[in-house]
Amino acid sequence: MRWFAGISALIMIGVLAFASPALAYDEAGSGRTCIECHGLELGESAVPTPTVTRKGPHGGYSTGTQKCETCHTVHVAPLGSTMLLPAATIKDTCNSCHDGTGGQGVYGVLAARGLTPNSAHRIEATNIVPGGATDGSDTSRVFSAAGGLMTCSDCHSPHDGQTVDPFTGDRVRDASEAAQSEATTLTPATNRLLRQRPTGADSAVTVYGSSWCGGCHKGRLSGSAGVVNHPVETETAGFAYDNVPLVDGIDQITTSLGSLGGTNRGYTMPATRTVEQAGHKPICQQCHEDARSVGDVTQGTIDASEAFTVTTADGTTTTDNPRFQVFPHESVNDSFLIEENDDLCLNCHVPPGG
Amino acid sequence: MASTRRQLTPRQAFTLIAVVLAVALIALVLYLLFYMAPTGFTELVVDPGEGGLRPIMVISGPGTGENPSFSRPMGAAFGPDGRIYTVDTGNNRVCVFDDNGRFLFEFGGFGVAKPAPGAEASWEEGKLNSPLGIDIDDDGTVYVADFRNDSISVFDAEGAFLRRFPDPATRVGFGASGQDGTGIAVTDVAVRDGKVYATDTYQVVIFTTEGELLGQFGKPGLEEGDLDHPNGIDVDENGVIYVADSNHNRVTAFDPDGEVLWQVGERVTEMAREAEYTFGLPRDVALSEDETLLVVDAFEFDVAEIDETGIIARYGARGVEPGQFNFANSVDVRGSDVVIADKENDRVQVLELIR
Numbered sequence: 001m002r003w004f005a006g007i008s009a010l011i012m013i014g015v016l017a018f019a020s021p022a023l024a025y026d027e028a029g030s031g032r033t034c035i036e037c038h039g040l041e042l043g044e045s046a047v048p049t050p051t052v053t054r055k056g057p058h059g060g061y062s063t064g065t066q067k068c069e070t071c072h073t074v075h076v077a078p079l080g081s082t083m084l085l086p087a088a089t090i091k092d093t094c095n096s097c098h099d100g101t102g103g104q105g106v107y108g109v110l111a112a113r114g115l116t117p118n119s120a121h122r123i124e125a126t127n128i129v130p131g132g133a134t135d136g137s138d139t140s141r142v143f144s145a146a147g148g149l150m151t152c153s154d155c156h157s158p159h160d161g162q163t164v165d166p167f168t169g170d171r172v173r174d175a176s177e178a179a180q181s182e183a184t185t186l187t188p189a190t191n192r193l194l195r196q197r198p199t200g201a202d203s204a205v206t207v208y209g210s211s212w213c214g215g216c217h218k219g220r221l222s223g224s225a226g227v228v229n230h231p232v233e234t235e236t237a238g239f240a241y242d243n244v245p246l247v248d249g250i251d252q253i254t255t256s257l258g259s260l261g262g263t264n265r266g267y268t269m270p271a272t273r274t275v276e277q278a279g280h281k282p283i284c285q286q287c288h289e290d291a292r293s294v295g296d297v298t299q300g301t302i303d304a305s306e307a308f309t310v311t312t313a314d315g316t317t318t319t320d321n322p323r324f325q326v327f328p329h330e331s332v333n334d335s336f337l338i339e340e341n342d343d344l345c346l347n348c349h350v351p352p353g354g
Numbered sequence: 355m356a357s358t359r360r361q362l363t364p365r366q367a368f369t370l371i372a373v374v375l376a377v378a379l380i381a382l383v384l385y386l387l388f389y390m391a392p393t394g395f396t397e398l399v400v401d402p403g404e405g406g407l408r409p410i411m412v413i414s415g416p417g418t419g420e421n422p423s424f425s426r427p428m429g430a431a432f433g434p435d436g437r438i439y440t441v442d443t444g445n446n447r448v449c450v451f452d453d454n455g456r457f458l459f460e461f462g463g464f465g466v467a468k469p470a471p472g473a474e475a476s477w478e479e480g481k482l483n484s485p486l487g488i489d490i491d492d493d494g495t496v497y498v499a500d501f502r503n504d505s506i507s508v509f510d511a512e513g514a515f516l517r518r519f520p521d522p523a524t525r526v527g528f529g530a531s532g533q534d535g536t537g538i539a540v541t542d543v544a545v546r547d548g549k550v551y552a553t554d555t556y557q558v559v560i561f562t563t564e565g566e567l568l569g570q571f572g573k574p575g576l577e578e579g580d581l582d583h584p585n586g587i588d589v590d591e592n593g594v595i596y597v598a599d600s601n602h603n604r605v606t607a608f609d610p611d612g613e614v615l616w617q618v619g620e621r622v623t624e625m626a627r628e629a630e631y632t633f634g635l636p637r638d639v640a641l642s643e644d645e646t647l648l649v650v651d652a653f654e655f656d657v658a659e660i661d662e663t664g665i666i667a668r669y670g671a672r673g674v675e676p677g678q679f680n681f682a683n684s685v686d687v688r689g690s691d692v693v694i695a696d697k698e699n700d701r702v703q704v705l706e707l708i709r
Contacts, residue, residue: 070634070653088698092698093681096635096637096652096653097583097600097635100484100501100502100539101428101486101501101541101583101600102585102600102601102635103583103601108484112466112483112484112502113466113468113469113470113473113502113533114466114469114470114473114474115469115472115473315470316532316534317533317534317535318470318471318533318534323470323471324470
């Protein structure tokens, strides 16, 4: 009769396989705030500047309209549960809106228009920073997503705590923003919730510029041993995103200091260098930004056809230049370069004999 | 020589009965296996507990083909015959299941209607680009919100392409949110009595089922009735339009002319501390058979049942078990059955609403 017992056992297993544990509805779990348990006070530095108007539901205050538990999961699994929540909480939270359905898109914008991103800060895909070691070699780092992978919160602070100073940008993000022209400030200066210390940075920087990128890409800063980098300027020299030399207008070669954002005029540094440029080198973003058409070989000046025109977000207007405003998330160009090959160098350098 | 009819010994009789019983049991189990778990990717839930939203089944993909699993499904609706139409957003397709969760067929595939210069216009009839919401007419016609192609694609019940509207290259009425100001960046659709209701970034746009524009209302702003990235819409028999006004953290009921009848929920302006709020991120609405409204709340990880006086009940919690959600995005109702696109769990759940 052993076979009979065997079959019965099999049947029992078969039957049991369908029986899931009874479900507990955790109603007590929601409706409470972290403060009730931890007595926390949020940072006092979060007071918005009056001009900060484009944070959407971030309320000019912080990213979370949602309760703390949305990101800070307390792992109280239901009775009998063996499975844990997927770890991608931060990304999932942000992408509840930034997949285009609740705010403008960040990742996926290029693919949606039939393009292939040729460079990216991929989310939850890697922990290797190219040029992350001071000797210029690649290095791994422990980022914030599961498995130490890089995610949104390695660059952005969901709490808007310890963030950089507001800066003017290229973007039109909000459909209610009026169409802008080069003459006006494109968007109010905001900090984009950028951390002063992106994960892995040795020190905090209060302004967005080369040193901010250099917090992760340490080996790409000037003076890295053993590598031939293009020389870059850092905050200590007074150059940052909101303080670079802009040519004064179409077909002009004089410059004055201003923001790289909202114009194409900061991507060229005409030779012979002007007073503002003299003795300075470019910041990372003058070479690494959204793909755009800018400058020409003669003297690095720009002409009218290459003027900056951004009227809607995500490159939704075909005539916009740059078309897509998704840096530093994805780009159609390699290595997030604004232009590729000689085109790039010729924005600032007259070729020998040229 | 001639065969003799032998008497069975008691031991033999017992063995025979045991074998017959065992075979019957095996047959039963096989039947149950086939009936209850038709594909490897649908799971029937037994003993679902008491009250509220009781899980019936969990569907995590067709279980066959190139993409056996869902990727961020953001919409799901019942057909008139109980079929389950699932929008598998990440795979740009619609997967159709029978009322037992058995996979039937899929349609769609990636196609770009409005490419960037230099990119290929890969759209052809039936192709989708980040499809979101879905609704099925009484005759089985399927309406899909083809978000990134700025239009609504219409299919018959078997997934054959019928038509699309509005033309993604034409301006809609006094303007909508599509690329270059043409077409609508449509997040959800509802079809009822010959009309199709769609949400775009800041408004509700109404068409006939053939695609003729009937009206539009809504604008950005903070006033009553203003909309900010609505992601869900449903309509009742009187033409009352219910909208999940996602980024305003509220649900608004409009009369057929777009006048506000009532709203539940208020804008959340800072992180929840002591302050309580109604909705974290309402992403979709669906009328229940009792004329209450089910609201899927992605950030509260539950389904709220409301009427114009406010919250009646909330069902569900965050998690990966049946009956739990992880950034759920849509809800549809048929009788007492409810289907939820449980986005970040990469699955669709069918549950029964029991009070």
